[in-house]
Amino acid sequence: MAVLPIRIMGDPVLHAPASPVGEITDDVRTLVADMFETMDLAPGVGLAAPQVGVALRIYVYSYEDDEGQPWRGEIINPELWMVSPEPGAPDPDEESEGCLSVPGERFPLRRSDRVRVTGIDLAGTPVSIDVSGWRARIMQHEFDHLDGVLYVDRIDDGDWKSVQKIAKKRGWGRTVTSWTPGVDGFES
Numbered sequence: 001m002a003v004l005p006i007r008i009m010g011d012p013v014l015h016a017p018a019s020p021v022g023e024i025t026d027d028v029r030t031l032v033a034d035m036f037e038t039m040d041l042a043p044g045v046g047l048a049a050p051q052v053g054v055a056l057r058i059y060v061y062s063y064e065d066d067e068g069q070p071w072r073g074e075i076i077n078p079e080l081w082m083v084s085p086e087p088g089a090p091d092p093d094e095e096s097e098g099c100l101s102v103p104g105e106r107f108p109l110r111r112s113d114r115v116r117v118t119g120i121d122l123a124g125t126p127v128s129i130d131v132s133g134w135r136a137r138i139m140q141h142e143f144d145h146l147d148g149v150l151y152v153d154r155i156d157d158g159d160w161k162s163v164q165k166i167a168k169k170r171g172w173g174r175t176v177t178s179w180t181p182g183v184d185g186f187e188s
């Protein structure tokens with residue numbers, strides 16, 4: 001297994017739709033193992049393949065279930081259904097999220113409170129996940145990555161402008177295109 005560099009916003013792979021996985025090959029199995037290792041070290045609660053430079057519809061996640069037990073897995077070729085988000089402005093304390101591809105930053109974003117994700121796991125077995133709350137947020141965030149959407153593409157205009165300033169100042173998308181957990185200290 002290997003820790004992979006995580007692409008930073010501005011890298012084209014993060015801003016284009018990813019392709020469905022055909023056959024689950026050894027390469028795919030290695031990729032998923034490396035994604036888990038990278039996510040855990042970052043640390044993060046989710047990681048999508050485009051974030052490590054691979055334009056495939058795969059993401060991994062790791063959080064807790066309702067009993068506080070580990071909840072983790074991989075989803076290949078996911079589909080996502082959700083109830084409409086509640087109207088209104090997000091609460092910065094309760095509804096702020098971050099992204100390993102926008103390292104060190106958090107911004108509020110209203111999300112749907114309940115989703116269903118279907119797809120297959122690494123064994124090719126169909127999976128169906130019904131979750132709410134923070135786990136629903138993780139699913140929406142990671143699914144977006146597969147469509148080339150970052151959460152900062154969804155935040156309000158003022159925050160979006162702040163992100164652009166931060167990106168410019170730090171050279172994201174120009175001189176700085178990735179960071180590596182365990183090597184660079186953005187999130188850890």
Ligand code: NI
Pocket residue numbers: 098099100101141145
């Ligand atoms: Ni992200």
